[in-house]
Amino acid sequence: MAKRYLSKEWKESMALRLDYNNMMSEFVGEEQGYTKKDIDKLKPMAAAALKKLADERGKGWLGWMDLPFNQKEVVAEINKTAKEIRKTAKNFVVLGIGGSALGPIAVFQALCHLHYNDLSPKLRKGPKFYVEDNVDPERMAALLDVIEPEKTVFNVITKSGSTSETMTQYLIIYNILKEKLGDKAKDHIIATTSSNAGNLIKLAKAEGFKTFYIPDGVGGRFSELCPVGLLPAAVLGIDIAEMLAGAAYQDKVARNKNVYANPALMNAILQYLAMKDGKNISVMMPYADGLKYFADWYCQIWAESLGKEVDNDGKVVREGQTPVKSLGVTDQHSQVQLYVEGPFDKVVTFLAVDKYRTEVKIPEGCEDIPDVHFLCGHTMNELISAEKKATEYALTVKNKVNHTINLPEINAFTIGELLYYFEMETAFEGEFLNVNTYNQPGVENGKNATYAMLGRRGYEAKKQELDSAPAKKDDYIIG
Numbered sequence: 001m002a003k004r005y006l007s008k009e010w011k012e013s014m015a016l017r018l019d020y021n022n023m024m025s026e027f028v029g030e031e032q033g034y035t036k037k038d039i040d041k042l043k044p045m046a047a048a049a050l051k052k053l054a055d056e057r058g059k060g061w062l063g064w065m066d067l068p069f070n071q072k073e074v075v076a077e078i079n080k081t082a083k084e085i086r087k088t089a090k091n092f093v094v095l096g097i098g099g100s101a102l103g104p105i106a107v108f109q110a111l112c113h114l115h116y117n118d119l120s121p122k123l124r125k126g127p128k129f130y131v132e133d134n135v136d137p138e139r140m141a142a143l144l145d146v147i148e149p150e151k152t153v154f155n156v157i158t159k160s161g162s163t164s165e166t167m168t169q170y171l172i173i174y175n176i177l178k179e180k181l182g183d184k185a186k187d188h189i190i191a192t193t194s195s196n197a198g199n200l201i202k203l204a205k206a207e208g209f210k211t212f213y214i215p216d217g218v219g220g221r222f223s224e225l226c227p228v229g230l231l232p233a234a235v236l237g238i239d240i241a242e243m244l245a246g247a248a249y250q251d252k253v254a255r256n257k258n259v260y261a262n263p264a265l266m267n268a269i270l271q272y273l274a275m276k277d278g279k280n281i282s283v284m285m286p287y288a289d290g291l292k293y294f295a296d297w298y299c300q301i302w303a304e305s306l307g308k309e310v311d312n313d314g315k316v317v318r319e320g321q322t323p324v325k326s327l328g329v330t331d332q333h334s335q336v337q338l339y340v341e342g343p344f345d346k347v348v349t350f351l352a353v354d355k356y357r358t359e360v361k362i363p364e365g366c367e368d369i370p371d372v373h374f375l376c377g378h379t380m381n382e383l384i385s386a387e388k389k390a391t392e393y394a395l396t397v398k399n400k401v402n403h404t405i406n407l408p409e410i411n412a413f414t415i416g417e418l419l420y421y422f423e424m425e426t427a428f429e430g431e432f433l434n435v436n437t438y439n440q441p442g443v444e445n446g447k448n449a450t451y452a453m454l455g456r457r458g459y460e461a462k463k464q465e466l467d468s469a470p471a472k473k474d475d476y477i478i479g
């Protein structure tokens with residue numbers, strides 16, 4: 001059967017749409033909103049960012065830009081492996097953290113049944129799925145209570161091949177597998193890592209693990225569209241070629257030199273204007289449970305890529321916007337009061353879905369109670385859409401800037417688009433802010449301190465530094 005993403009018309013019908021009306025002064029007033037003149041003034045900056053990304057695509061840390069186009073053989077191998085796992089494994093567990101976990105979680109939530117693990121095996125058609133992205137001992141114990149390791153495939157994902165959290169999980173799991181299965185333990189581990197750096201690749205070679213490679217030039221938080229995300233997705237029965245087709249579609253859109261026809265570039269400009277205006281909080285508010293963890297993925301890429309102390313010229317700039325996850329409509333009853341009436345320090349991004357994958361009717365009832373009965377005859381689909389519009393309206397009349405990214409529906413193609421769209425927007429924003437989008441020096445200090453505390457060789461000086469830090473005062477610890 002012909003793949004739907006090969007049809008130009010279908011792809012066009014699935015294009016994301018950016019509605020930035022409520023960022024404009026016509027709608028939120030001159031003090032908070034922006035004008036076409038503001039946008040036009042930044043056109044040279046946008047053109048420079050576009051040119052730089054076009055000139056350097058595929059080079060340095062821009063390897064992620066090629067992922068929609070250069071993985072034909074990898075996709076075939078992933079699909080082959082996934083088919084086997086779907087036939088044989090009862091569980092598939094990702095061991096990883098940060099960029100090696102947030103993408104798989106987001107895609108699982110978006111494209112699988114919302115109670116996937118609770119479905120019967122017949123309906124699920126594949127293994128149960130878990131992503132262990134912490135080193136909370138209770139969580140590891142809880143996982144071991146619900147899976148049988150010998151009926152499970154573990155996908156250890158780490159770009160650096162040396163992240164303590166992931167390697168700790170690996171040590172625990174592989175030890176259990178070896179105790180239970182001896183020489184066959186290796187068949188239950190798949191390593192996804194760099195081909196030339198870190199310890200996991202050495203272990204994979206020594207032990208004989210099946211291995212997928214994270215290409216050079218693809219950093220953790222830009223890695224969802226390589227084997228990091230593609231293998232878990234394929235194991236879940238998701239059409240990964242369609243996901244990549246969605247990303248490729250957005251790649252074309254994001255190359256458009258006309259800022260008024262390039263949503264990722266336009267949004268980067270608007271966020272830049274907002275940041276320079278003191279709006280240092282970026283709220284990501286999907287109106288779909290399927291996109292709930294997409295907001296977590298966004299929080300990482302936006303925070304870790306743009307939150308930087310110094311710029312590319314070494315000047316102290318302390319850039320970045322604090323990303324916040326909010327779920328519509330749930331957080332209307334939690335955070336929206338603050339967004340509507342609190343300070344002018346936020347940009348709210350709504351993710352809206354035109355067509356949900358199902359329709360639920362609200363039945364007749366409560367005829368004697370008009371305040372409840374008005375709901376009858378409508379659908380939950382109408383209700384959630386009306387609530388999104390109502391929240392948008394409530395913010396806008398209070399001059400709170402907000403914009404909406406519309407997905408025609410949630411499917412593998414639109415999720416591929418959405419991932420790539422935000423990768424592009426982040427890359428553009430990093431260029432505008434003149435920061436290194438792809439490093440995370442602020443994370444390294446904490447990592448090194450952990451190594452020192454646990455006695456890792458080579459971190460003796462760090463240990464001394466920690467030991468000589470002022471001791472905490474008991475006076476300030478109460479309770």
Ligand code: PA5
Nearest residue numbers: 098099100158159160163220221
């Ligand atoms: O974006 C990044 O590079 C980080 O957030 C990493 O994904 C995270 O630290 C995990 O690293 P690794 O994949 O090397 O284990």
